[in-house]
Amino acid sequence: MIMRMKRNISMKSFNLFIALMFVLLFAITGITSAHAKIYVVTTTPDLADIAGNIGGDKVKVVSIAKGFQDPHFVEAKPSHMLKLRKADLYLVAGLDLEIGWSPVLERGARNPRIMKGASGYIDCSSGIRPVEVPSTRIDRSMGDVHPLGNPHYLTDPNNAIIVAKNIAKAFKKKDPANAGYYNKRLKAYVKKLIRAQIGWLKAMRPYKGLKVVTYHKNWSYLSKRFGLKVIGYVEPKPGIAPSPAHISKLIKAMKAHNVKILIRAPYFESKIPDMICRQTGARQVVLPLMPGAVKGADNYIDMFNIIISRLTNAARAVGAGR
Amino acid sequence: MKKFLITVLLVFSLLLNIIHIASADEKKAQKKKAQKTQSSDKIEKMEKQIQDLQNQYLKMKKELEDLKKQKGKKPVPGEIPAPTTSPLPIASPSLQETPPAQDDEALLKQLQKEMGEEEEGEAAPRPTGRQTGNVFNPDISINADMVWRINHNKNIEGGSPFNLREVEIGFQGNIDPWSRFDAFIGLHKHGDHTEVHVEEAYTTFYRIPLGLQLKTGKFFTAFGKDNTMHQHDRPYVDKPLFVKNYLGHEGMGGTGMSASAMIPLGKVYGEAILETMNDENSSSFTGGKSGKVLYNGHVRLYSDLNDSSNIELGYSHLRGFNDKAATRLTQIQGIDLTYRWKPLRRGKYHSFLLRGEYLWSDRENPDRQVRTNGYYAFGQYQLNRNWYVGARYDYSEFPDLINTHENAISGMLTYYPTEFSYMRLQYKKTDRNFAYPITEWLFQMNFLLGPHGAHKF
Numbered sequence: 001m002i003m004r005m006k007r008n009i010s011m012k013s014f015n016l017f018i019a020l021m022f023v024l025l026f027a028i029t030g031i032t033s034a035h036a037k038i039y040v041v042t043t044t045p046d047l048a049d050i051a052g053n054i055g056g057d058k059v060k061v062v063s064i065a066k067g068f069q070d071p072h073f074v075e076a077k078p079s080h081m082l083k084l085r086k087a088d089l090y091l092v093a094g095l096d097l098e099i100g101w102s103p104v105l106e107r108g109a110r111n112p113r114i115m116k117g118a119s120g121y122i123d124c125s126s127g128i129r130p131v132e133v134p135s136t137r138i139d140r141s142m143g144d145v146h147p148l149g150n151p152h153y154l155t156d157p158n159n160a161i162i163v164a165k166n167i168a169k170a171f172k173k174k175d176p177a178n179a180g181y182y183n184k185r186l187k188a189y190v191k192k193l194i195r196a197q198i199g200w201l202k203a204m205r206p207y208k209g210l211k212v213v214t215y216h217k218n219w220s221y222l223s224k225r226f227g228l229k230v231i232g233y234v235e236p237k238p239g240i241a242p243s244p245a246h247i248s249k250l251i252k253a254m255k256a257h258n259v260k261i262l263i264r265a266p267y268f269e270s271k272i273p274d275m276i277c278r279q280t281g282a283r284q285v286v287l288p289l290m291p292g293a294v295k296g297a298d299n300y301i302d303m304f305n306i307i308i309s310r311l312t313n314a315a316r317a318v319g320a321g322r
Numbered sequence: 323m324k325k326f327l328i329t330v331l332l333v334f335s336l337l338l339n340i341i342h343i344a345s346a347d348e349k350k351a352q353k354k355k356a357q358k359t360q361s362s363d364k365i366e367k368m369e370k371q372i373q374d375l376q377n378q379y380l381k382m383k384k385e386l387e388d389l390k391k392q393k394g395k396k397p398v399p400g401e402i403p404a405p406t407t408s409p410l411p412i413a414s415p416s417l418q419e420t421p422p423a424q425d426d427e428a429l430l431k432q433l434q435k436e437m438g439e440e441e442e443g444e445a446a447p448r449p450t451g452r453q454t455g456n457v458f459n460p461d462i463s464i465n466a467d468m469v470w471r472i473n474h475n476k477n478i479e480g481g482s483p484f485n486l487r488e489v490e491i492g493f494q495g496n497i498d499p500w501s502r503f504d505a506f507i508g509l510h511k512h513g514d515h516t517e518v519h520v521e522e523a524y525t526t527f528y529r530i531p532l533g534l535q536l537k538t539g540k541f542f543t544a545f546g547k548d549n550t551m552h553q554h555d556r557p558y559v560d561k562p563l564f565v566k567n568y569l570g571h572e573g574m575g576g577t578g579m580s581a582s583a584m585i586p587l588g589k590v591y592g593e594a595i596l597e598t599m600n601d602e603n604s605s606s607f608t609g610g611k612s613g614k615v616l617y618n619g620h621v622r623l624y625s626d627l628n629d630s631s632n633i634e635l636g637y638s639h640l641r642g643f644n645d646k647a648a649t650r651l652t653q654i655q656g657i658d659l660t661y662r663w664k665p666l667r668r669g670k671y672h673s674f675l676l677r678g679e680y681l682w683s684d685r686e687n688p689d690r691q692v693r694t695n696g697y698y699a700f701g702q703y704q705l706n707r708n709w710y711v712g713a714r715y716d717y718s719e720f721p722d723l724i725n726t727h728e729n730a731i732s733g734m735l736t737y738y739p740t741e742f743s744y745m746r747l748q749y750k751k752t753d754r755n756f757a758y759p760i761t762e763w764l765f766q767m768n769f770l771l772g773p774h775g776a777h778k779f
Contacts, residue, residue, distance in 0.1 A: 066629070069666045076779045077632060078591035078624040085533070085586065096774075103776040107502075107526075110533035110584055117499055140742060144774075158434070194426045199376055201433040208437055227437045240740060241707045269671055269707075309371065 038174055041087040041114070043098045044071050045291045046154045047124055047163065049299045051091060053189045054168050058178050064105070067292025067303075070267045071097055072144075072239075076104035084109035087120065089170055094125035097151035122170045124163045128153045131220050143237025152289065156221035157197045157304055161190055196301050200308045201226070206321040207312065211257055213250065213282070215264040215273065218289055222307070231257045234264070234272060242272050254280045260318035261311075265289040285314045460495035460503070463772025465554045472763035486511060488553055490521065492772070500529050506552065521552070522575065537580040542573055544580070544595045544620040545638040546658045546679045548698075549573050555778070557675070557702050557710070558734055559748040559764045563718035564681050564696025568606050568654060574640075576602040578615065587623075595620040606652050606683065606721045607642045616642035631663040650686035652721070673704040683721050694719035710736040728754040742770045 038059045042048040048063035055061065062083055065074045071093070074080075084090065084105055092098055106115055113120040130149025138145045153159045168186040172179040208227035212219075215234040223230050232253050236246035253259075260282045264273050270284070277284045287307050288297040297303035315321055467488045489509040496502045505523040509516055524539030542550045548565050551573075565573060578599025585592030597618040601607045607616060622636035636658040644652040657680050664673040682695040696718035704710050716730040730752040738744045746766040753759045 066666050070670055073670065075664065075669075076777065077626065078593075078779065079589070079626045079632070081584070082586050082589070082591050085584065099774050099776065101776055104778060107528060108584075110528070110535065112529045115528065140740070140771075144740070191426070194430050198426065198430050198433060199379055201430070201437055202379065203375055204437065205433075225434070225437065267667060267670060269668075313371075 038088045038171065039086055040089045040091060041084050042091040043074075043102060044093055046160075046300050046303075047091045047093060047167070049291050050160060050164050050189075051167050051171075053299075054164060054182055054185050055171055056181065056185050058175065058181060059171070065290070067288065067290040067297065068266050068294075070265075071290065072100055074098070074101045076101045076108065078108065080105050081108040081110075084114065085111050087111060087114050089120045089122060089174060090114035091122045091124055091167065091170070093151060093154070094123040095128075095130055095148045095151035095153065096146050119173070122166065124166050125151070125153065126166055127162045128159055131224060132217070143235075144239030146238075150217060150220045152218050153221050154300075155219055155289070156225040157193060157200065158225060159221065160300060161193050164189055164193070192301065196304065200304060203308050203312050207315040210261065210311075210315055210320050211259045212261040212263055213254055213259050213276075214262070215268045218265050219263055219287070222287075226311075231259045234262070234268075234276065247272065247276065251276055251279050254282060260320065261285055261314055263287055263311075266293050283314045283318055285310050287311070458495075460493045461773045461775065463492040463494075463770060463775065465490040465492070465552075465771075466769045467553055468767045469559060470765040470767075472765055473761075490552065490554070494775070497525065501525050501527050519572070521572075533584050535582045537582070538578075540575060540577045541580065541599075542575040543569075543599065543616075543618050543640065544582075544597060545569065545574060545618060545640050545654070546636060546656045546681070547660065547677060548679060554768050554770065557700070557712055557736070558714060558732065559746055559766045560732075560750065562679070562698040562700075562714065563716040563728055563730055563752075564679075564698065566605075567696060567718045567720050568681060568683060570603055570605040574603050574605075576600045576616065589625060591624040593620075593622050593624075601642050606640075606654060606685070607644055608646060611646045612643045612648045614643050614648045616640060630665045631661065633662075634658075634660040644685060650688070652683065652685045654681060654683045656681040671704070671706050675702045676700070685721055687722070692722060692724060694721060694723070708738050710738070712736070726756050728752055728756075744768050 037057075038055065040048075040051050040055065040059050040061045042051060042061065042063045044065045045063040045067045048061045051059065052061045064080050064083065065071050087109070090106075092102060106121075112118060115121060130151075130153065132146075133149035134145060134147060138147060154163065164186060168182050171182045175182075204226045209229055210227070211229045211231050212223070213232050213234065214230055217233060217235075217238050219228070219230070222228065232250050234242050234247070234250065236243055254276070259280070262273050262277055262282050262284045264270065264284060264286055266286050266288065270286075273284050276282065286294065287310060288294045288303045291297055291299050291303045293303070294306060297306050465488075466486070467490070469485045469487045471483045471485065487510070491507045491509075493505045493507075494503070503523075503525050506521040507523075508519040508521045510519055511517075520540055522539075522541045524537050524541045527536040527538075530536055544550055548556070548562055549569050561571075561573070576599030578597060580595060580597040580599075582593060582595040585594055595618075597620075598615045599618070600610065601612050601614055601616050602610055603616070604610075618638065618640045620636060620638045622634060624632065624634045626632045636656075638654075638656040638658075640654040640656075642652060644650050659678050661676040662674070676699075678697065678699040680695070680697040682693065685692040685694075696716075698714055698716045700712065700714040702710055702712035712734045714730075714732045714734075716732070717727065718729070719727045730750055732748055732750040734746055734748040736744055736746040744767075746764075746768075748762075748764045748766070750762045750764065751759065752762075
């Protein structure tokens with residue numbers, strides 16, 4: 001008898017539990033707040049800044065990754081899913097930059113507007129000419145290689161123009177009523193980017209051919225645009241932690257080529273680069289990879305101002321240039 | 323219960339230690355900051371320099387324009403002549419407001435040509451890296467899990483020292499715009515033959531109204547945290563004792579259906595899962611003899627504490643019959659709590675995870691109600707880019723036995739050369755009130771071959 005009673009109680013509690021869950025399920029999942037602005041979620045802050053410049057006050061932009069984070073290794077936290085759940089547009093950098101985390105968020109957000117294949121999923125790399133696209137069969141013995149090419153394409157400011165155009169196109173499609181507004185803002189922003197780039201190119205002109213070493217393959221596009229010669233990397237292969245044997249080889253190469261600049265993104269450790277610089281007399285230059293990565297780099301253009309000023313200052317300090 | 327309290331205390335002291343270490347790090351960072359204020363002065367200087375450069379450039383530009391005005395419409399060498407039809411505002415009061423854009427673009431092209439290493443050709447078509455016939459193949463991954471038992475107590479049942487514990491083959495991909503399929507086939511050695519075992523094979527429907535997701539097929543029961551993990555995702559070599567004793571050596575799973583809903587509560591992420599599946603489990607249930615189904619409900623709440631740390635709380639309730647006639651119920655309830663710390667700036671090098679799960683089982687036996695429980699507490703600290711150190715305390719009773727329990731203490735050290743492989747050494751000492759204690763040294767090697775899958779959180 002007691003057993004039966006106990007069982008009834010536990011049955012009741014279980015039924016209550018299920019009922020409660022159903023109530024939660026139907027009461028809360030249906031609610032989606034209506035917002036007048038286009039709600040844009042981007043994977044990285046550089047895309048967010050460009051989108052904000054084009055969208056103006058017609059959009060609300062949120063980035064998932066922070067500027068000082070490694071964009072390859074962002075955690076697919078449920079709190080990011082909450083952001084993505086309400087998104088009208090999802091801007092990704094593409095070229096597999098976010099392959100380690102974005103797919104989990106896309107599925108977890110339960111938002112059909114922004115799923116891959118839906119009109120709200122915007123791959124901003126469309127139209128970019130990727131560098132380091134493997135021309136031979138690749139496998140993991142080469143490290144964490146990217147089959148589609150190097151995904152850090154926004155380290156070339158010229159690619160920001162392409163991205164800005166892609167984003168404007170997406171905005172106009174989503175919100176045709178304000179197409180004129182987006183066009184106007186796109187024109188103004190592209191003009192600003194062009195003028196800024198002219199300044200950066202001129203500032204870098206004396207240092208064409210400057211030899212550098214970088215920590216990770218973050219700066220291939222930057223090097224190509226501004227005439228830097230990358231002699232080697234602190235990582236033996238992309239995504240592989242540096243080994244003593246590789247470092248000693250790198251130091252030899254730096255001495256042989258007289259490399260005096262080592263570039264590192266702020267999310268990498270500084271111990272090994274410090275050691276390399278001590279042994280080679282090179283200067284370590286921390287460059288922001290994305291807006292927000294270092295103080296003062298609040299937007300894409302300011303970030304590039306810092307990149308160019310740090311590079312030119314370092315180059316001058318080591319006596320490079322004509 | 324006393325032991326549970328002791329564990330909680332231990333875990334908290336560990337946490338305090340970690341916080342202490344973290345605060346020490348902060349102090350160091352502050353010291354560095356003091357040094358950095360000098361460099362921020364430098365930055366200011368640099369910014370000034372840039373501004374000067376910009377001003378200089380603008381001046382030069384104005385001069386150029388003035389020159390042009392004087393020379394009429396003679397094109398400047400190296401620049402594309404502006405089309406005569408375009409109404410260019412020549413006498414602009416402010417250069418910044420209405421510049422002749424065409425000139426900027428031409429100047430940019432010239433500068434780019436000067437700085438670039440080679441002339442850029444046409445955009446090359448992106449190679450897919452696959453033959454067209456293979457494009458729609460699913461993502462295939464193979465995971466090999468090896469466990470070497472370095473020493474083991476002769477008092478207990480044997481078992482060979484070298485063990486290829488599992489080869490798991492995963493097939494994953496989208497079926498169509500509405501659904502996705504995930505299958506994991508495990509090959510295990512059982513005695514002298516190899517068994518093929520469908521661990522999971524399920525279809526998920528993503529585009530269901532109200533943000534619901536439906537799962538159908540065979541899958542792991544959403545009971546707590548550890549039970550839903552694949553072997554290679556576990557941060558330890560073995561399974562916690564209570565998972566083995568209550569949910570089974572392979573973990574609990576079954577063929578059935580599952581529905582899940584996201585419950586956004588402001589900044590808190592909530593998820594509710596309801597599942598029903600065949601009674602395929604023989605540890606706490608009948609292993610299919612009852613012919614009935616099991617029901618499982620799981621709720622979890624997740625919240626960021628700040629950018630670097632977050633907390634997650636879950637509750638699970640599993641219910642089914644434990645006899646052939648389907649008259650006697652077993653109900654298992656569980657609470658799981660996870661704390662994670664991973665600083666965004668140095669997330670590549672340091673992280674910390676603390677997890678506890680507690681389970682209690684109410685089992686109706688013919689003569690009486692059997693109430694038993696089990697729990698574990700696990701902590702793991704990432705030392706640098708490749709190394710992790712962890713510890714776990716386990717306590718577990720058995721679903722159908724009274725006054726029988728075992729507890730274990732383990733420590734592990736893991737080395738990840740890349741994210742596709744790891745090696746792990748684990749020490750484990752198990753005390754049992756019904757048999758001899760066991761001391762084990764386990765060495766695990768795990769290799770993952772295949773595409774870069776996204777990491778579950």
